[in-house]
Amino acid sequence: MAFSTVIGSVELGLIFAIMSLGLFIAFRVLDLPDLTVDGSFVTGVACASVLTEAGHPLAGILAGALAGALAGCFTGFLHTKLKIHAILAGILTMTALYSVNLWIMQEKPSIFFYGVTTVFTPVQGRLFANGYDMGPLCLLLVIAAVLMAAMDYFLRTQLGLSLRATGDNEAMVRSSSINTDAMKILGFALCNGIVALAGGLYAEYSQTGTFTVGTGMLVLGLASIIIGEALFGKRTMRRHLLSVILGAVLYRILITYAFQLGLPASDLKLFSAAIVIIAISAPMVKPYLEKRRKRHAAD
Amino acid sequence: MLQIENLTVAFNQGTANEKKAIDDLSLTLNDGDFVTVIGSNGAGKSTLLGSIAGNVEVTSGKIVNNGRNITYEKEYRRSRYIGRLYQDPLKGTAPHMTIEENLGLAYSRGKRMHHGLGVRKSDEQMFHDACATLGLGLEDRMKSPVGLLSGGQRQALTLLMATLQPPELLLLDEHTAALDPVTSKKIMTITQQIVEKHQITTLMVTHNIENALRYGNRTVVMSEGRILKILSGPERQDMTIQDVMNLYASAGDTLSDKAILG
Numbered sequence: 001m002a003f004s005t006v007i008g009s010v011e012l013g014l015i016f017a018i019m020s021l022g023l024f025i026a027f028r029v030l031d032l033p034d035l036t037v038d039g040s041f042v043t044g045v046a047c048a049s050v051l052t053e054a055g056h057p058l059a060g061i062l063a064g065a066l067a068g069a070l071a072g073c074f075t076g077f078l079h080t081k082l083k084i085h086a087i088l089a090g091i092l093t094m095t096a097l098y099s100v101n102l103w104i105m106q107e108k109p110s111i112f113f114y115g116v117t118t119v120f121t122p123v124q125g126r127l128f129a130n131g132y133d134m135g136p137l138c139l140l141l142v143i144a145a146v147l148m149a150a151m152d153y154f155l156r157t158q159l160g161l162s163l164r165a166t167g168d169n170e171a172m173v174r175s176s177s178i179n180t181d182a183m184k185i186l187g188f189a190l191c192n193g194i195v196a197l198a199g200g201l202y203a204e205y206s207q208t209g210t211f212t213v214g215t216g217m218l219v220l221g222l223a224s225i226i227i228g229e230a231l232f233g234k235r236t237m238r239r240h241l242l243s244v245i246l247g248a249v250l251y252r253i254l255i256t257y258a259f260q261l262g263l264p265a266s267d268l269k270l271f272s273a274a275i276v277i278i279a280i281s282a283p284m285v286k287p288y289l290e291k292r293r294k295r296h297a298a299d
Numbered sequence: 300m301l302q303i304e305n306l307t308v309a310f311n312q313g314t315a316n317e318k319k320a321i322d323d324l325s326l327t328l329n330d331g332d333f334v335t336v337i338g339s340n341g342a343g344k345s346t347l348l349g350s351i352a353g354n355v356e357v358t359s360g361k362i363v364n365n366g367r368n369i370t371y372e373k374e375y376r377r378s379r380y381i382g383r384l385y386q387d388p389l390k391g392t393a394p395h396m397t398i399e400e401n402l403g404l405a406y407s408r409g410k411r412m413h414h415g416l417g418v419r420k421s422d423e424q425m426f427h428d429a430c431a432t433l434g435l436g437l438e439d440r441m442k443s444p445v446g447l448l449s450g451g452q453r454q455a456l457t458l459l460m461a462t463l464q465p466p467e468l469l470l471l472d473e474h475t476a477a478l479d480p481v482t483s484k485k486i487m488t489i490t491q492q493i494v495e496k497h498q499i500t501t502l503m504v505t506h507n508i509e510n511a512l513r514y515g516n517r518t519v520v521m522s523e524g525r526i527l528k529i530l531s532g533p534e535r536q537d538m539t540i541q542d543v544m545n546l547y548a549s550a551g552d553t554l555s556d557k558a559i560l561g
Contacts, residue, residue: 153416161396161404161417168393175352175391176460177379177408 004132005256013252014140015202016220017245020228021147022194023221024244029155030167030187035090035218036075039097040068040192042214044199046104049111049209057118061200067104068196069189071097076185101211111209118204136205143201147194148241155237163187195221216269219276224248226279251275301328301351301468301500306360308346308524320346322524323360328468333494333501335511338521339547344504347521348470351502353377365467379408382461382499384454384474391457394446398437398456401445402426405460429459433489451482455489465497472504487514508540522550 019041026034044064051060071093078089105111123135154160165173166183173180195217203209228247234240258271308321321343328334336344349355351362353374362370369377384391392401403418403426418426423441430438433455437448445453454474461469471490475483491514494501505511511518518530520543527550530538 156400156416156418158403158407158413158415158417161400161407164396164400165393165404168395169390171385171390172393173404174354174375175378175383176405177375178404179375 001257001260003130005260006253007129007132007134007137009252009256010249011137011140011205013249014137014144014245015198015205016224016252017144017248018140018147018201019195019198019217020221020224020244020248021144021151021241022191022198023218024191024225024241025151025163025187025194026191027222027225028167028240029164030184030191032079032086032167032184032187033090033218033222034072034075034188034191035087036071036093036097036188036192037090037195037221038214038217039094039101040071040196040214041199041202041217042101042211043067043071043097043104044196044201045203045209045213046101046211047196048200048203049113050104050106052116052118052204053111053113055117057116057121057204061119061197061204064200065193065197068199069193071100071196072188072190072192073185075192076181076188079188080181080184098211105209105211109211112207113209114207116207118207119201120204140201140205144245148238148245152238152241159186216272219269219272220251221248223272223276223279224251226276227251230279230282300330300365301502302361302363303327303347303351304361304363306347306350306362307358308343308350308355309358312358319524321350324524324526326519326526326529328500328502330500331498332517333503333515334517334519335515336502336504336519336521337506337508337511337543338527341523342521343524344521345472346524348383348472348502348504351468352381352383352470380467381470382466382468383470384457384461384472386473386476388450388454388457388477391460392445392453395444397442397444398430398448399423399426399441401456401460402429402463405463408464410464429463430456432492433459449482451478451486454478454482454486458486458490458493462493462497462499465499467500469494469499469501470503471501473506474503475510476506490514508543512538512540512543520546522547 023034023037026032047064047067048057048060051057051063075089075093078084078092079086084092120136120139123139124133125135127134127138155164162173162178163183163186166178166180166187170180173183202213224247225244226247227250228243228245229240231250232239232243232246234243255268255271259265263271303324303326306321306324307319309317309319311317324347336347338344346355350357353372357370360370361368364380399418403422406422407413407417427438427441430441435452435455437452437456445456448456475486478486487510501515503515512535516531518535520527520530528546
């Protein structure tokens with residue numbers, strides 16, 4: 001792979017790493033896979049696109065994150081107060097967001113804003129390696145690192161511990177004077193806020209806002225988390241978060257490589273789903289083979 | 300002081316399956332009381348605990364804790380001043396969090412949410428010392444996930460967590476029933492030590508008549524949602540397992556083998 005291709009896929013990988021860190025809160029901390037992310041990612045894209053076009057790139061990203069967090073609150077409300085199953089609650093919000101996102105984008109399915117100032121503009125044209133502008137990569141690295149450090153700290157605060165315990169043993173948390181409903185809503189809000197933040201970065205990075213871009217985000221995030229865990233471990237919280245980032249970047253490089261080998265772009269989702277299935281089932285293969293070997297040895 | 304007045308809990312009300320789990324029950328626990336509750340299956344022991352803790356909805360009657368009516372207060376709010384242990388040792392701890400983090404969470408119970416880390420440097424030594432009092436060697440494993448501990452260790456930790464901030468009321472729901480006899484005895488001893496040390500008002504449900512008579516200062520014998528008899532003082536001291544069984548027989552109730560053998 002050419003140097004620029006690798007850097008390009010690392011950049012995209014970092015954006016998806018930020019998205020995966022968001023999903024991590026729902027999927028690993030709360031133990032609730034949240035399908036809202038397919039919609040809230042686009043909410044981030046939509047807000048960033050509209051506001052960047054209007055000349056407010058930073059406000060666009062922040063507004064997107066806030067809107068994503070609101071969407072998460074809504075899913076949390078459906079799940080905790082109206083007792084709708086977490087997955088269905090996510091699907092409902094995601095479906096509703098489909099219209100909301102179009103509405104934010106003023107009914108335009110895609111917005112292009114080439115040449116407009118984005119959050120990446122200030123870092124561009126300063127640092128080059130092999131003739132490739134390393135500015136965006138550095139900015140994304142910093143954002144991912146800061147987010148990771150912030151999450152690592154937050155998850156060890158009293159509120160963070162309560163959030164983790166809610167996903168770990170809900171009965172215990174209720175009997176230790178913590179409102180589990182509030183914790184779940186908070187978790188969904190954080191998850192989708194971060195996912196939407198990644199959506200905003202993605203839009204400004206690609207200088208395009210397409211409202212269909214969210215499809216498969218959940219699977220992509222799951223793939224990153226699971227690949228990261230399998231390859232880099234999850235012994236401590238810090239290690240676990242780092243694994244998610246590395247997993248997302250590696251996954252992106254893998255996909256870029258698959259494209260280079262001639263994978264048609266239309267097969268991407270199939271490929272993503274296959275990777276998730278393999279990554280989840282791989283840990284089960286080894287014990288199975290071992291058991292089989294023992295059984296045969298006993299014969 | 301906990302006052303329970305004319306408490307009734309009925310399930311499936313208004314249907315053919317209506318069952319009064321608790322039937323017009325009144326009971327008062329004075330500060331520092333350690334009351335044990337025995338009764339056959341379906342006598343309403345766990346329902347009684349559940350309605351005090353707030354996860355069972357009361358049909359009628361009143362529960363007053365230290366002068367405050369808590370009959371319909373939300374479960375998580377009551378748990379600010381009520382500590383609770385279940386029969387299942389896995390229920391009271393978060394398995395993927397460390398011993399220290401579990402304690403940190405328990406220690407914050409009832410307090411205002413504070414900023415900064417959940418396990419503060421200044422608390423670490425205190426958590427360490429608290430674990431050491433259990434005599435199970437947990438103090439050397441503060442950074443290990445709780446999921447690696449045995450059932451008995453987890454129950455001991457749960458007990459510690461429930462009393463780290465001494466609660467106004469401690470509810471024990473057959474908390475040693477799932478443990479082997481040796482561990483069960485050990486947990487009972489620790490329970491007694493902690494309760495006596497902090498003078499916590501305690502209500503303990505048990506199937507084990509011997510334990511019910513040995514620990515605490517009063518024993519409530521329940522049958523069919525009512526209190527059959529409250530034993531205390533010399534009468535309680537002279538009570539044998541056989542006497543309790545006779546008491547049941549007089550009420551036309553039968554006991555499970557577990558009550559005699561366990």
